[in-house]
C-alpha cells in the first residue's frame with residue numbers, strides 16, 4: 165500500500181470532522197455584503213430594550229411650531245418640545261415664562277434647527293430655531309429640553325434661511341424671506357425697489373443669562389433670502405446665503421421671480437461687519453444698528469449663480485460652498501479661496517444695489533449635473549467629504565464627489581425630499597453613518613389616514629452603498645433636522661434647589677397665600693400626591709379669591725425625584741401648567757369668573773394622582 | 787505576683803485599634819437600600835455616626851403612603867452626641883495602649899461589647915418604632931413590620947437590604963485587634 169494513502173485519508177477525516185463540528189450550514193441569506201456589514205436591516209435599526217439610540221435627531225416641526233426629537237437609528241419619537249406653539253401637554257404658553265416669551269402669538273413656523281457649536285463641532289449645549297411665521301428666533305437649553313428665550317426680530321419678515329450659527333456660536337444670522345419696508349411700515353408695492361429691504365439680523369446668545377440679542381442688522385436689497393451656511397476653518401469668518409427674486413418682482417413670483425438667468429449668493433465677512441459696527445459705520449433705525457451696504461461699504465459681495473438657487477452648503481473642510489439649482493438642474497461648486505482672491509484683487513464685474521459682484525468664472529470651480537437628477541436642494545456630507553444632495557423632483561438622493569464632480573451613487577426615496585440630514589453632517593467632522601431623507605410626501609407608504617397623508621423620514625445607511633432601511637411617518641413638517649451624537653447631550657434629572665428664588669417654596673410649612681390689595685400671590689407646593697397652598701389653613705389645598713383679583717400661583721414641585729412631574733390645571737379657566745421635579749413655575753391670571761372651580765394635577769404622578777386635587781373658589785362681586 | 791505588662795506589640799495593636807475607631811467616624815456605619823420596579827438603581831438611607839445621607843427625602847416621600855414617620859436627623863438625637871462617645875472610646879483605647887495593663891484591656895473589651903450591643907439595640911429599636919408606628923390614616927394600609935438589622939425585607943413593592951458600612955467594619959476590626967493581645971500575652 166502506498167504510504168500517502170493513510171496520511172491523506174487521515175487528513176481528510178480530520179477535515180471532515182472539523183467541518184461538521186465548526187462549519188455553519190444554516191442557509192443565511194446574507195445579501196448585505198454590499199453595505200459592508202453582516203447585520204440585517206432590521207438588526208441595524210433595532211435598539212433592544214435596555215439600550216439607547218446612538219444619536220438624537222432634532223427635526224423642525226414647520227407650522228406645528230414645535231421641535232420633534234427622535235432617536236437614531238431606531239427612529240423612535242422621544243419627545244415633542246413646544247417652541248413657538250402652545251402645548252397643553254406641558255402647559256407651554258400658559259405659564260408666565262413661556263407666555264411672556266411667546267408675546268401673544270399662539271403659533272409659529274419652525275424652520276432650520278441649529279446646534280450651538282464650538283470649533284465648528286456641535287457642543288451639545290443649545291439648539292436654536294427660527295419662526296418664519298412671526299419673525300422670531302428661539303434658544304432651547306439641552307439640559308432640560310426647554311425653551312429659554314425667544315426674540316422678536318424687527319424689520320424682517322420670515323427668517324427662512326436661519327438659524328445658522330458661526331463656528332463658535334458668536335452669531336446666528338437671520339436673513340429674511342420676505343422683503344418689507346424698515347419697521348414693516350406701510351409702503352406701496354410700486355415703491356418696492358426703493359422702500360423695501362431684505363434685512364439680515366446678526367443675533368447673539370448670552371449663554372450665562374440665556375438671552376438672545378440683536379447685535380446689528382444689514383439692510384440687504386429687497387430680495388428673498390433662501391438658505392445659508394456659515395464658513396468653517398479657513399472660511400470661518402465668512403458666511404454664504406442664496407437669494408432669489410433679484411428681479412424685485414412684487415406679484416406672481418412663480419413667473420416673475422423666475423426670469424433672470426442668474427441670481428446671487430450673498431457672501432459676507434461677519435468679522436468685517438462686526439468691525440464696521442464697532443467703528444460706527446451704521447445708521448440707527450427702529451432702535452437697531454443698521455448697516456446699509458450702499459452707504460457703509462465692505463464685507464458684503466455677490467456671487468452670480470444659476471437662477472433661483474435654493475440650498476448652499478459649506479464643505480466640512482471649509483474650502484468650498486455648493487449651491488443647488490432648484491430651477492437649473494445642477495449643483496455648482498464654488499471656491500472660498502478663489503472668492504477671497506477675487507475680493508483681494510477687486511476683481512468685480514460690476515455692482516448691484518451698491519454691492520460688488522464677483523465674476524462667476526473666477527469663483528466657480530465646477531458645475532455638476534448628474535444625469536436626469538432634477539431639483540437639487542440641499543447637500544450634506546459624510547466623513548470622507550462626499551456630498552449627498554436631495555433631488556426634490558426626481559425623488560432621490562445623489563452621492564457625489566465635490567472634488568471631481570463624479571456621481572458615486574444614487575437612491576430613490578418616497579417622495580420629494582426637501583432637506584436631508586447626515587449624522588453631524590454640517591460640522592467640520594461628519595460621522596458618515598446615517599443619512600435621513602426628510603420627505604414632503606409619503607403617498608401609499610403607510611396605513612391611510614384620509615386625503616392628507618403623513619410626511620415621512622427615511623433612514624439611509626451610508627456605510628458603503630446607500631440603502632433605505634427604515635421609514636417613519638412623522639408630523640408635519642420635517643423641514644430640516646440635525647443629528648447629534650447622544651453622548652454630547654448632558655441632561656439634568658431634577659432642577660437644583662435655588663434658595664435665592666423668592667418664588668420657590670421648598671418646605672411644606674412655608675406654603676402661604678399672600679394678599680396685596682387685589683393681588684393674590686400663592687406660594688404653593690406640589691408633591692406626591694397633594695397640593696399645599698397654605699400650610700396653616702383648615703384646607704391647605706384650597707385657594708379662595710374675590711372676583712376680579714389678579715392671581716399669581718407660584719408652584720414648586722418638591723419631589724426632587726427623577727421623572728416625577730406634576731401638572732396644575734383649574735377647571736374651566738383655560739389654564740394649565742407643568743412643574744418638573746424641583747422646578748418652580750408661575751401662572752398669572754385674573755379671576756374674572758366667579759364660582760367654584762376644581763383644580764387638579766394634570767401630569768400623572770403617582771398611585772394617588774387622582775386624589776391630587778383642590779378647589780379654586782372665586783367669591784362673586786356683589 | 788503583679789501581672790506582667792502587655793507586650794509592646796500588643797500595645798501597638800491596641801493603639802492601632804484606637805486609630806481605627808477614630809477612622810470609623812468618617813465612614814457610614816449602616817445602610818439600608820430600597821429597591822422597587824421603578825427604582826431599580828435603589829434608594830439609600832446611609833447612617834453615619836453624626837448624620838444621615840442618601841435619598842432620604844425621596845424615601846420619606848414614598849413612606850408617607852404607608853403612614854411612616856419621616857426619617858430625619860431630628861428623629862435621631864443619637865447623631866448629635868454619638869461621635870463624642872466614639873472619640874471617648876478612642877481615647878480610652880489609646881490610654882489602654884499606654885498603660886499596657888491586662889485588667890484595663892479586659893475593661894475596654896467589656897466596654898466595646900456593651901457599646902456595640904447598645905448600638906445594635908438602639909438601631910433595632912428605631913427600626914421597630916418606624917415600622918410599627920404607622921399612621922392609622924395612611925392611604926395605603928399595611929401590616930406593621932420590622933426591617934432586620936442585617937438582611938432582606940419586603941414591604942409593599944419595596945425590597946429592602948440592610949448592610950453594614952465601612953465604619954462598622956473598622957469597629958469590628960478594632961475589636962479583633964483588642965482580642966489578639968489576650969491570646970498573644972496569655973500566661974502559659
Ligand SMILES: [Cu+2]
Nearest residue numbers: 730765769776
Ligand atoms: Cu401630581
